[in-house]
Amino acid sequence: MQKLTAQRQAILDIINRSDKHWDADEVAFALKEKGTGIGIATVYRGLAALAEQGLIESIQLADKKRYERADKKHHDHLICTLCGSIEEFCKPEIEKLQDLVAAEREFHIQGHQLLLFGLCAGCKAKES
Amino acid sequence: MQKLTAQRQAILDIINRSDKHWDADEVAFALKEKGTGIGIATVYRGLAALAEQGLIESIQLADKKRYERADKKHHDHLICTLCGSIEEFCKPEIEKLQDLVAAEREFHIQGHQLLLFGLCAGCKAKES
DNA sequence: ATGATAGTGATAATGATTATCATTCGTAAC
């Protein structure tokens, strides 16, 4: 019942063209620049729909949601508390341990989110 | 420079008396019930101050922040997407792997947050 | 006492997100 309309394809296209982690405003701005102006409410609905269909990934930060391409390996995020940059990492061993924990509790995992906060290499250097 | 005022002690007392994960409104309501009415802005400031001092722990959920006692072992959370219940778990092995990842990237970890979403045992049973 | 500093509380403001609602699109049935 969820449709992949022209607007949603435009949103998907924007997100698939880069490795950025986009928020709704950035997507709306990029669309405006491309000439494809889309109402901000439609951008929000489109992002939610695309994420629900698994066509994009979402991560929930403290202040807002961000979206990224889904066509890459699952990964988690390192977030620099100084410059706001977002790095990605992949540790299947962590996921295995998560599954173990869930099994012990008879908990059925639908998803997870692991965020590491701190200073990226660049900001760490500047700090000293 | 951060002071532990009477209001903040009242907030701390509320949180230390249970294993709940409190949001600001719940704390304000509990204080009102206790007869210690405190302005909502003061509750927010108090929670932030106490968390900064390490006297309570905070976890950032999608919609709001919640606070809990700090006087127990570090742990992460299992969140039921149906009933909203929050369970806790502890897996030091996961933390070790996180440190490993950070070391590889020359990233300096200040904190982390691991949330597992899914169905708790109770809701899983009801689902079938 | 006198500042200096931080905290308080009522309330306004912020900012991301969601709801509303009239209109439009796409498709399936007639």
Next chain:
DNA sequence: GTTACGAATGATAATCATTATCACTATCAT
């Protein structure tokens, strides 16, 4: 082809957690 229905759109209002403002108060050191 026209009709009908469900979903989507877009402008805008509303929501809701949180933060800022500001006048006032408490605390503490000189």
